[in-house]
Amino acid sequence: MSSLSEQMEHTFRLRNLKSYCMLAMIVLAFVVSALPLFAVFAHIIKLGFSALNFDFFTKLPAPVGESGGGLANALLGTAILVGIASVIGIPWGVSIGIYLSEYGKSKTASVVRFCVDMLVSIPSIVVGLFIYELIVIPMKGFSANAGGVALSILMIPTIARTTEEILKLIPAHVREAGLGLGIPRWKVTLFIIVRGSLMPISTGVILAISRVAGETAPLLFTALSSRFWFDGFNKPIASLSVQIFNYAISPFEDWQSQAWGGALLLVLFVFVVNLSVRILLLRTNTSKGKQI
Amino acid sequence: MRREIYRFDRYFYFFLKGVAICLPLLLIGIGGFLLNASLPSIHQFGFDFLGTKIWDPARDNYGILAFVFGTLISSLIAILIAAPLSIFTALFLTEVASRRLQKSASFIIEMLAAIPSVVYGLWGIYVLAPFLRVYVEPFLGKTLGFLPLFQGPSYGVGMLAAGIILSIMIIPTITAVTKEVFLSIPNSYREAAMALGATRWEVIKMAVIKTGSAGILGAVILGLGRALGETMAVTMVIGNRSDISISLFAPGQSMSSVIANEYSEATSSLHISALLEIGLVLFLITFFINSLARVFVWRASLRGSTR
Numbered sequence: 001m002s003s004l005s006e007q008m009e010h011t012f013r014l015r016n017l018k019s020y021c022m023l024a025m026i027v028l029a030f031v032v033s034a035l036p037l038f039a040v041f042a043h044i045i046k047l048g049f050s051a052l053n054f055d056f057f058t059k060l061p062a063p064v065g066e067s068g069g070g071l072a073n074a075l076l077g078t079a080i081l082v083g084i085a086s087v088i089g090i091p092w093g094v095s096i097g098i099y100l101s102e103y104g105k106s107k108t109a110s111v112v113r114f115c116v117d118m119l120v121s122i123p124s125i126v127v128g129l130f131i132y133e134l135i136v137i138p139m140k141g142f143s144a145n146a147g148g149v150a151l152s153i154l155m156i157p158t159i160a161r162t163t164e165e166i167l168k169l170i171p172a173h174v175r176e177a178g179l180g181l182g183i184p185r186w187k188v189t190l191f192i193i194v195r196g197s198l199m200p201i202s203t204g205v206i207l208a209i210s211r212v213a214g215e216t217a218p219l220l221f222t223a224l225s226s227r228f229w230f231d232g233f234n235k236p237i238a239s240l241s242v243q244i245f246n247y248a249i250s251p252f253e254d255w256q257s258q259a260w261g262g263a264l265l266l267v268l269f270v271f272v273v274n275l276s277v278r279i280l281l282l283r284t285n286t287s288k289g290k291q292i
Numbered sequence: 293m294r295r296e297i298y299r300f301d302r303y304f305y306f307f308l309k310g311v312a313i314c315l316p317l318l319l320i321g322i323g324g325f326l327l328n329a330s331l332p333s334i335h336q337f338g339f340d341f342l343g344t345k346i347w348d349p350a351r352d353n354y355g356i357l358a359f360v361f362g363t364l365i366s367s368l369i370a371i372l373i374a375a376p377l378s379i380f381t382a383l384f385l386t387e388v389a390s391r392r393l394q395k396s397a398s399f400i401i402e403m404l405a406a407i408p409s410v411v412y413g414l415w416g417i418y419v420l421a422p423f424l425r426v427y428v429e430p431f432l433g434k435t436l437g438f439l440p441l442f443q444g445p446s447y448g449v450g451m452l453a454a455g456i457i458l459s460i461m462i463i464p465t466i467t468a469v470t471k472e473v474f475l476s477i478p479n480s481y482r483e484a485a486m487a488l489g490a491t492r493w494e495v496i497k498m499a500v501i502k503t504g505s506a507g508i509l510g511a512v513i514l515g516l517g518r519a520l521g522e523t524m525a526v527t528m529v530i531g532n533r534s535d536i537s538i539s540l541f542a543p544g545q546s547m548s549s550v551i552a553n554e555y556s557e558a559t560s561s562l563h564i565s566a567l568l569e570i571g572l573v574l575f576l577i578t579f580f581i582n583s584l585a586r587v588f589v590w591r592a593s594l595r596g597s598t599r
Binding site for chain 1: 387415493552
């Protein structure tokens, strides 16, 4: 009898030991996964900070061989490209999101939902090729418009998906209450459902913008690049991400240092946007929780 | 009078539906345009395009076997590194971490996904590749050098560097989906395992991993889809040499990197057409992989909700 309980004690100890080992592995796996983030941050801050000065934000790139210069045109270019993408992508994406959440039970809707899923994970370079065929070749030239449209295609599915998920969280009785008062459905949808979730929807939109701002592959052969200021929507335009790429693979140390500076700006932008969105969402969530 | 008020409802519905239907058209358009543009290359080379590894823009002779190889191997390395790490990280987030820790830990992992790919490429060239060249690759050559995988000179840039960069980039994808799968598993499963006297790891193994296995598979396939199509970071660290080499230290070329590298310099129309056909192949592969992943993830979440 005692031997049996001893045996059980023994296996129990072994099982516990194994459990602790595996839990340690789980914690370790998280640490290893998170490590690259800190490594990337550390290097970007170390190497990029010295490149940021007044010229960086105000001057055009210096010609080959000359030192100095800045990335001002690329910063402006990224803002313009993201602007074009937003003008097309935000209304379109939000409308699709509304359609999927409010009229989402039909067969058409499930086809659209499938397409959203496919477009979310389409390689961005394929979108670049598509826009090259669709816009660059017929227009006979690289242009800001082409780059903006390429970015908007990447924006639409992300915005549509987040909008749908946000609107689905609103309970059915809110819609029923609106309809029960005799309000037309479009008014219920726009002025009760969408308006009530304007905050989370716009945070989703902002996240999509921050993601698109760093895209490079679809811009390589749509917006191309430029060493000059913005010169019209049908001309090639510089962008921060493409400039980082061009400088990173260049042999000049001055340019490489500016690439790090650009990367620091880009990462800082993404980080600040993500963090503030998170804090904002947290605050609205808790205040709502108290009200109800 | 009543009808007047509600007539706009129909217009509203048709407007939304019209806008939404543009999306399938867009997807078909992408496939159609790429197919149309790659027809010259398809006529010229047929299936040899996929089966030969000679890529010679000077003589207008194109085969993409070397690039397919590069894409597959770099993605495979990425999956081998990222899948176990991500699954365990998801376990950490859902099963081990306290609620407060879970929030900040999730944020760290999500930030990994938010960093632009070109920034990873920059980091890969100037930090990861030298590190691999000086420390990791000589070490691997010494300890595992009897395998052909780890032979040859170390350049730093190459398949291994591309695989590692890709693994960093797909960890957040796999972790996020796996996390959702684990969260959808009802707590009663865990409680049942606990009631049988299972240790914490046994609860995780029996109630969480086994139940979520289909979803985990879907998540890994989704990560694979992302790795296959990733462009900038891979272009910057893979080394850009169109050859097939068994050594992981050797530089290579992936399907997306060859498009990024040669597109702006392509002059002959056949060259452009061949590059577009690579895009078409990439589109079809990722489309297939992502639909596969969707089936698995969808099934897993469906089962979680019905039970």
